[in-house]
Amino acid sequence: MTTRSESAPEIDYARLFDALPAPCLVLDRDLVIRAVNRAHEKATSRTREELIGRSVFAAYPGNPNDPGATGLSHLRASLERVLATGRTDSMAVLKYDVPSPGRPGEFVERWWSPANVPVLDERGEVAWILNRAENLTGFARAHGAGEGPPEPPEGPAAELYQRAQDLERLNAELREANARERQVAVTLQRAMLYSPDLPRHEGIAVRYRPATGTLNVCGDWYDVTDLDSGRYAAAVGDVVGHGLEAAAVMGMLRSALSAAMRATAAPGQALGILGLYAESVEGALAATAVKVLIDPGARRIAYSSAGHLPPVLLRPDGRTHLLEGATDPPLAARIEGGPRAEAVQPYQPGDTLILYTDGLVERRGESIDTGLDRLAHALTDCGPMAPDVLADTVLTRLGVGEGTTDDVALVVIRL
Incomplete structure (x- = not known):
């Protein structure tokens, strides 16, 4: 017997996109137009052949004859927020004129209610942006648009318009507040992570990359501590949360562990x-x-983990070994007290120890084993590299050299 799901036709997403009633564009990470639907062609009197392959700002440069128009700057800011945060960004009604077909230098008035929606790849990074913009030009003209923002009518339409305006103002205030908090938190984070003792360890490189968005920042930390008899300790950690609260908790835990x-x-x-x-x-x-x-004298590493990802021991020939012999639950999550599990790993001169936080390897929608395999592959030819070079190489190869949607802390130790 054939079930409904077995007999249902496969969805043609290209045709579905083309049939959407709202004007839509698909942009890549470089903000180049890659797809155009029929509603967008109709609303702008532009063909997809004219648009596909062009930067959205080259295709729609803004009207230089209307200095009060802010559509282009608002669109640019919105797209940058989507790339940085991986979150949908909606805008209030705005005026963004489009080039007049066949009349170079002339523009046609257009009012829009836009939204930019991210499409994430398997790593949780923004791969595409769906730009959807409802064409409200008729509404705007019917209610006083031209010399300034449209005057909303009485009744339900006016209430909806006012709500959109209020939402945009609230979003702007929240973005400004988040940006201020993030800057304070990152500054606090860097101040607490700075250590004047680190330059004495020529075989140690440390890196910290804050998240590029306004969230998920300031929970990661590292530490290097000198002990007696030539021994030294290193640690990395990760606090759940973001912003000033996470930065404060991070500072307390780091100091307490040291x-x-x-x-x-x-x-x-x-x-x-x-x-x-x-x-x-x-x-x-x-x-x-x-x-x-x-312990350089005994050539051994004693280690313990509280719910953290395992350090990696890298051999000069590129082989890697995960230090996963002493794993316990996260902090404040154990029922019983007392010492945590501990294990010992011998090493040879020239080996490299790598400690890191989850932002280096974890990607949305995939298992942690996939991320660890990717790290091992990135380290294949890094054994002979100096620690500073190795640290920067790994960050770049794993796509977090300029930051990502999560913090990254990294410690590289040449043994």
Whole structure:
């Protein structure tokens, strides 16, 4: 017997896009037009042959004869927000004139209600942007548009228009507040992560890349601590959350772990102490951390992890080994107290130890094993590289050299 799902025709998404009643464009990450539907052609009197392959701002440069028009600047800002945050961005009604067909230098008045919708790839990054813009030119002209913004009519249409205007003002205020908070949080983060002791460790490179959007920033941290007898410790951690709250929690946990490591060199004991402390810190639940103790005399690494991704030991020939022999639940998530699990890994001179946070390897919609495999592949020929070069190479190869939608902390240690 044939079921309804078995007999249903396969959806032709190209035809579906072309049939959408709202004018739509598909833009790539460079904001080049890649698809145009019939409604857009009708609303702008432009053909897809004229538009596809051109930058959206070259195709629609804005009307130079109307200095008060802000459509182009608003569209540019909206598209940049979508690329940075991976979130849909809607705009209030705006005037954005379009070039007059067959009349170079002349423009046709148009009023729009636009929205830009991201289409994400398997890594959770923006691959395409769907630009949808309802053509409200007729409404605007019917209610006083021309010399300024349209005067909304009485009744339901006026209420809907006012709500759109109020929403845009609120969105603008929120974006400004988020931008201010992010800048303060990133500044606080960098100040807490700075250590004048790091230059003494010539074989250590550290990197921190804040998220490029306004969210998911300032929860990641790293630390390097000198101990006695030539030994030293390193750690990375990740606090759930974003903004100033996450930055403050990060600072408390980082300082507490550094102090615990000086009181007891054993990583498992230090993380046990940190876990007890985290239970009293609001916002520390489910934070993760990994701590390593490096003993150059014995050529061994003692390590412990509280729910964090495993460090990677890189051999000079490109082989990699995950340090995953001592994994415990995240901070403040264990029922019992006491020391955390701890393991020991021997090493040879020339090996490299890499500690990192999840922003380096995790991508939306894929398993963590896929991300770890991608990291191992990126490290294949990095064994002989100097730590600074290796750190920058890995960030670039994994697509986070200029930041991504999540923070990234990275510590590279030549053993």
